[in-house]
Amino acid sequence: MSSITDTFSKFIHRFAHKTTIFQSSAARRVKTGIIAIGLLSLVACGGEETKSDVVTIGVAIPNFDDTFLVNMKDSMTAYAEKQDNVELIFVDAKEDTVKQLGQVQNFIIQQVDGIILVPVNTDATQPMTDKILDAGIELVYLNRRPSYLPEGVAYVGSEELQFGKEQAKYVADKSEGGNIGILMGMMTIEAAILRTEGVENYFQDKPDFNITRKQTALWQRSQAMVVMENWINSGDKLDVIIANNDDMALGAIQALRAAGKLDDTIVVGVDATPDGLMAIENGALDATVFQDGAGQARGAVDAAISGIKNEPREKITWIPAELVTKDNLEEFKAKQG
Numbered sequence: 001m002s003s004i005t006d007t008f009s010k011f012i013h014r015f016a017h018k019t020t021i022f023q024s025s026a027a028r029r030v031k032t033g034i035i036a037i038g039l040l041s042l043v044a045c046g047g048e049e050t051k052s053d054v055v056t057i058g059v060a061i062p063n064f065d066d067t068f069l070v071n072m073k074d075s076m077t078a079y080a081e082k083q084d085n086v087e088l089i090f091v092d093a094k095e096d097t098v099k100q101l102g103q104v105q106n107f108i109i110q111q112v113d114g115i116i117l118v119p120v121n122t123d124a125t126q127p128m129t130d131k132i133l134d135a136g137i138e139l140v141y142l143n144r145r146p147s148y149l150p151e152g153v154a155y156v157g158s159e160e161l162q163f164g165k166e167q168a169k170y171v172a173d174k175s176e177g178g179n180i181g182i183l184m185g186m187m188t189i190e191a192a193i194l195r196t197e198g199v200e201n202y203f204q205d206k207p208d209f210n211i212t213r214k215q216t217a218l219w220q221r222s223q224a225m226v227v228m229e230n231w232i233n234s235g236d237k238l239d240v241i242i243a244n245n246d247d248m249a250l251g252a253i254q255a256l257r258a259a260g261k262l263d264d265t266i267v268v269g270v271d272a273t274p275d276g277l278m279a280i281e282n283g284a285l286d287a288t289v290f291q292d293g294a295g296q297a298r299g300a301v302d303a304a305i306s307g308i309k310n311e312p313r314e315k316i317t318w319i320p321a322e323l324v325t326k327d328n329l330e331e332f333k334a335k336q337g
Helices: 002-052 067-081 097-110 126-134 160-174 190-203 221-234 246-258 274-281 293-308 329-336
Strands: 055-061 086-092 114-117 138-142 153-157 178-184 209-216 240-243 266-271 287-291 316-318 321-325
Touching: 055 067, 055 097, 055 293, 067 086, 067 246, 067 293, 086 097, 086 293, 097 114, 097 126, 114 293, 126 138, 138 293, 153 293, 160 190, 160 240, 160 266, 160 287, 160 321, 178 190, 178 221, 178 246, 190 209, 209 221, 221 246, 240 246, 246 266, 246 274, 274 287, 274 321, 274 329, 321 329
Parallel strands: 055 086, 055 114, 114 138, 138 153, 153 316, 178 209, 178 240, 240 266, 266 287
Antiparallel strands: 287 321
């Protein structure tokens, strides 16, 4: 009996010892877990502080299929990467005013610090503008100047009348007269209206030049080709094609080349896009007027950051235009790097 009692006592002792070890180990694990959670909390807090230092700017673009706008978007991205803690969020409205308003509302919900806005319709910006200002968010309009530009809102772009004037002046210098067709952008956009007006104003007192055709091709190359084909098939003689942008000029060139009429027609565009410059080099496009999209992109980012930091900035920043032809193409390309 004594032997049984001794054996049982030893068993109880070993069990108690192991229980103590288990409890100690469990306590250590709990303590380690608490420390780990504390460290994670500190890291998380540090991350939040870092995130709060990032300047977030929403960028609303009308159409990611527009060559010039995409080049401007790429320039904004490259420029923002060189800034300290600047993040850009891009959205594509697909030329839909209602869709763009919804995208702006989403930016407001996301509590971005600033918004750079290239409007789909320059006459329909007031609802967006008022919502942004009411939310206390900095607003910069880019490239397409809105009809409503209240105090506290900045604009970065080029003087659109000047583009049309430069196009017309080039044509007058290269020709003694003729019939002119104008390919226009969307007529809800100030750029299309004023560039066309610049051409018309220049030729107003020049009776040897007659604007016989005007039609919108919605900024699109494919649409311009269709319009140009219709003009050709109508039998009307056109000596000059002036397009509100390079994409439409290139669409016209496709139709003129197919009809065997390109060599007899002066074609002028706007933007100096890479495709436009290549067409000048190949002799298909006679001239383009450089719209400095990269300069506008940098100016818009600078204006947004200045507003967010409450630093002084210009209400309107004009980026100058420049005529590009085969004669100054290499010099122009060298300046652009």
